Amino acid sequence: MTFPFRVGRTRHPFAGAAPAAGARLRHPPVTPGRGLPPTAIFAAGDGSALGAMQAARARGLRVPEDLSVVGFDDAEVAVITSPQLTTVRRPPREMGGIALRLTAGEKIEFRHIELATELIVCGSSRAAGP
Numbered sequence: 001m002t003f004p005f006r007v008g009r010t011r012h013p014f015a016g017a018a019p020a021a022g023a024r025l026r027h028p029p030v031t032p033g034r035g036l037p038p039t040a041i042f043a044a045g046d047g048s049a050l051g052a053m054q055a056a057r058a059r060g061l062r063v064p065e066d067l068s069v070v071g072f073d074d075a076e077v078a079v080i081t082s083p084q085l086t087t088v089r090r091p092p093r094e095m096g097g098i099a100l101r102l103t104a105g106e107k108i109e110f111r112h113i114e115l116a117t118e119l120i121v122c123g124s125s126r127a128a129g130p
Contacts, residue, residue, distance in 0.1 A: 039067060039128060046071035046078050046087055053081065053124065068125035083123025091115050 043049035049071030056067045063069055063083060071078060074089035094115050102108065 040070070040125070041067065042070045042072075044072055046073045046075040046085060049085055049087070049124070050077065050081060053085075063124050064126040068128075070125050074120055078120070078122070081124070086122045086125040087120050089118040089120055091117070 041049070041052045043052055049069050053063050053069050056063055056069070061067045069085065071085050071087040072090070074087045078085035078087045098108075098113060098115075
């Protein structure tokens with residue numbers, strides 16, 4: 001079971017995420033009648049995910065045994081963490097191509113553009129269990 005929360009924007013995602021995630025892990029939002037702490041965190045970026053992993057370890061939680069952590073961006077640092085970070089890879093070339101076309105004045109047909117992403121499953125996440 002996951003519980004959404006917003007860490008908020010910080011100038012340094014890693015440094016800002018660790019205290020915010022730590023606060024949520026100390027006093028997690030709970031589902032009424034369940035009283036369960038979060039089992040997973042999906043961070044808006046890999047730096048924030050690394051901060052969440054640091055906060056979890058500081059509270060004696062094991063990643064992924066006690067808490068799964070997933071980031072977004074597929075930053076290079078994701079493969080040198082322990083455990084390696086599960087992350088979502090976005091398509092930077094396609095994003096850059098669209099930005100270049102828009103900057104050049106090309107009109108796009110839609111206001112909403114969806115680009116394919118890929119989930120890179122590594123050691124920081126696991127399937128939820130009983």
